[in-house]
Amino acid sequence: MTTTTLELTARDPVVARDGRPFGAGQGNRMRSVDWPLPSVIAGSLRTALGKAAGREFSIATAAELLQVSVAGVFPTADGQLYLPVPQDCIVHPENGPVRAIPLEIDHGGGDWPHSKLLPVILDQADASEEFKPKGAPAWWPLNKFADWLLGNPLQFDETFLHSPAKEDRTHVSLQPDTGAAEDGELFTTTGLALSHLERHGTSLEQSLRERFAEIGLATRVTAEGWCAESVNSLNGHHPTGGERRLVHWRSTTNSAMWDCHDSIRTALSSTKGVRMALATPAIFRDGWKPGWLNDDLIGTPPGDNVRLQLVGLTIQRWQAISGWSLAKINDQGQLDPQGRPGPKPIRRMVPAGGIYFFDVVDGSAANLANRWLYSVSDNEQDQRDGFGLATWGIW
C-alpha cells in the first residue's frame, strides 16, 4: 500500500450539484453545495487513474479502482492544510469565539436520543446574557485548528478563509440558421470558484490580492499495484465534478501538512477526554451515531484500540447524498452486471464540522494521533471514499 499526496488546481469553477434532478426534461436550474463532497473527488480520481493506465472500465477494473482510498479534498494556503469550522465554536459578537462543551445539568433535562448524552452548550459564564451568535469563517488553517482542539484561546484573523464564491452561468442553445435562442433550452449552471477564497475580516477598500487568498487543493491517496503506479505518475487535467470542468491533478511529495501536530500528539497521550472533529461529512450506519458505538455509547474508532464513551455531540442537520452511477448497479446500489446505470440510493451524512465528545474508558488515546484524518465511517467503501475523516483533540 502506497500513500501519495496530490495537489489539485482548479482550472474552471467546479460544479458540485446537490441532489435535485437537472437536465433535459428534469429541471433547468442547478444548485450547488458549498464544497465538493468526498465522493466527487474520489470518483474523479479513480476515473483518472483508470484512463492514465489505459484500462477498459470493466466491472473488474471498477472493483479494483474502488479499492483506492481517497481522502479529501481540502484547501491549502500559505503552506497549510485547512479544515472546516468546528461546530462547537460559537462566536460572541464582542468576545469572539467561545466553546460549547458537554455540561451536566442538574436542574433540567431534554428528550435526548440517549440517556447518556449531555447537552453541549456554553458555560454559564459565557452565556450570562443572551446574544445572537455571529457566523464563523468556514475554513480554518491547521495551526489554529490545532489550537482549538487543544482548548487554547483563539481569535480570528485574516488567515481564516470563507466559503468559495458561487458562479452562475446561463447557457442557451442557438438555432444555427437564425442565431436566435432555441425555445426552452435555457439552463443555468452553478460552479464553485476554487482558485481563491476570501479572507476573514477584510473590507471592500482593500485590493483583491489582500482580500483573497490563492488556494490549492490537497488530496491523499492510498493504493496498490497498477493503481499506485498510476497515482505516482499523475500529472494532467481531468474533469472533476459536473459539466466536465477541468482540474489539474499532480502528485507531490509534500505530505507534512497531513500529519498530526506534535502538540496534539502529546496532549492525546495523557488525556481523559477526547474530541472528534469531522473534517469531511460522515456516513454512519445508525444515522447520527457511529456504528462502532454499542448501545451504551461505548466503542472503539476504526483502526484503534482505545475504548471511548460518547458523552455529547454538536452537529448540524443531516445532509443528503446520492449521485449517479455510470456503472451498472442493483437496487441496493452495489455493482451488478445485471443492474442498470442510474441514480444511486439516497443516504444521510453528518455534515463536516460535527464534534463528538468522548471520555476515555480504557486504554490510551495516544494512537489516535496516527489516525489523524483517517475515516471513522462504518462502511468500508465509505471509508475509502473519504467520508468521515476525523481529527482528534482534547476537552
Added chain:
Amino acid sequence: MSHLMAITVGPVQEFIAAARRTRDLWFGSYLLSEISKAAAKAVQDNGGTLIFPAPDSPGELDADSLLNVANIILTELKDSDPQVVAAAAKNAARARWREFADPVLQENKSVIREEIWHDEVGDVIEFHAAWVVATDKDKYQADRAGVMRLLAGRKNCRDFLPAKGRAGVPKSSLDGLRESVLLPPGRWPQHMHHRLRVTEGEQLDVVGLVKRMAAGSRPYPSVSRVAADSWIRGVGADHLAELRSACEQVGNQVLRPLKVDEEGHPHFEMFPFEGTAVFRSRHKELCEEAGIEMSALEPLSGELGNLIRNFGEPNPYLAVLVADGDRMGQALSKLTSADDHRKFSQSLAGFANKAKRILHDHQGILVYAGGDDVLAFTPVDQALPCARKLYDQFSTTMSEWSTTTETLLTLSVGVAIAHFMEPLEDLLSYGRAAEKHAKSPRPDDDSQSERDGLAVHLLKRGGGPISVRANWSDGLDQHLAQLAEWMNDRAISGRVAYDLRQIADLYATWPDNFVGDAIRRDTLSILKGKQPRGEQSQIKEVKQFIRDRVHNSADLRRISEELLIARQLAVALRQTSGQRDAEEVLV
C-alpha cells in the same frame, strides 16, 4: 415540582423553503403551524399552561382554527412530568402530520410508489424538547434564559435516522433531500396529470406531494395573479366581464377559479382566475399542463387581445415582502414573568391577525404571518403603502411593550420587485436579501442606523439589482411615491436615471466641497433637456428637490437608483388607471 419547557417542531426547510408554486409555500407554512398547534394542544391537555403560543379562548388550538402558531412552544408545567408531556406533544405532532398525509396516499394511489411512501412518511417530523426546574415566579427571566440555552443544546444534537434509499429513483426536485414517491408519468392515468400539476420532469417526495395535494385542491393564487392585479384593476370589472365568461367557458379543468369568499381572497373577485390567463406568453404552457390544444383557448385569447389593444399588456412584475421584528430577543429577555410573556405572545398574535387584513386591503397574498415574521406578495403599486401599514400596525401593537421593556420594537421590511416568472425559490431569496438589508445598512448607506429599516430592491431581468435602503423615519416610501408621481405626470422623464448615474460617476472623484454647485447645475440641465411636461408647480418642486438632496456624487447616485425603482412603481400605477401606454413612462 414545576418546570418550564421549550419545544421546537420541524423540519422548517422542507415545509417552508422548498417550493415551486405559491401553494407549496403557503401550505407548507400552514402545515407547520397545524403540526405545532397540535403539539401545543397536547401540552395543554397534559397539564401545561402555555406561554407561547398564548391562546386566549378555548378552541384556538383546535385543528384548522385561525390561530397561526410558530414552530416554537414555551410552557409552564405545574406537576406534570416533562418527559411524559414532551412525548405526548411529539405524538400529537406526528399524528397531525399523518392526518394530512394519509388521505393524500389514498386519493392518489394510482401515481404513488407505496413502498417508498411508507419508508418516508414516518420519518418527516422533527421534534426537540428541553426543560428546567422552575425555581420560583421571581426567577422567570433566568429560568426562561436557561431553558432556551438548554433547548439550543438539544438542537445541537440533531439526531436522525439513516435514510432508506433505493437505487434508480430520482430525488425530489424541490430540495433533493428525499427520493421521489411518484411513479414515472408514463404510467399515470390521464386525468392525474392535470390534478397533480407537475411540470415535465418534476419529482416530489412525500412532503412535496402532501404540500401539493393535501386538504383538497384549495386553489391558491399564484404569483402571476398578483403581478396581473394592477392591470386588472385598471381594466375594471365592466370591461372584464367578457373575459371572465370566456375563462369560465374554457372550463375549470384548465383555469381553476380562485376562492373569493371570506376564507379565500375576496379582493381578487374582479377576476377570480389565475394570472396566466392574461399573460399571452404563458398560454402555451397552460395548454401543455392541461393537455389541451391552443385552439381551445381561442375565446379567451380573442377577448384578451381586445383588452390588450385598449389597455396594454399587463406588467409582469410583482413585489415580495419579507418583514421581521427588531430587537425581539432583547425585549423577551427583559420580561420578568410568565404572565407578561403570555400577554406579549397575544400582542404578537394580534399583529399577525391584522397583517392578514392589511395584505388583503392591499390586493396581496399573505403566505405567512407568525410572531413577528411576515412573508407576503403584493402588486407593485401596493407594495410600499402595504409595507408602511404593516410597520405602523406593528409599532402600535407593540408600543406598550416598547415602554415596558425599554426596547424600541420596530419592524424592518424588505421589498423585492421581480418578474413573476423567476423561480419561487429565487423570489424568496430576493425578499430575504431585501429584509437583511433593511436590518443592516451596507457601507454605501451613509449615516443610517441599524434596524428600523425599509429596503427596496429591484431585480429586473437583464440588469443588475438596484437597491435602496433607509430608516423608516426618512420616509423612503413617500419619496419613491413622489418620484413615481412626477414621472407619471411627465415632470421627470423616465429615462433620466441612467444619465444622472453617468453624471454621478463623472463627479465621483471631485472633492466634496467643490462639487455641490456644479453637480446640481448639471443635474438640472439634464432634467430640463428632457423637456419635462406637467404642471409648472411640479417642475418647480422637482428643481427644489434636486437643490435639497443633491450635494455630491453619492447623493446623485442614490437618486438615480431611487428613480429606477420609481419607474417601476410608475408603470404599475399607470396600469391601475387603465392607461394603455403604461410603458411609455419609461421613455
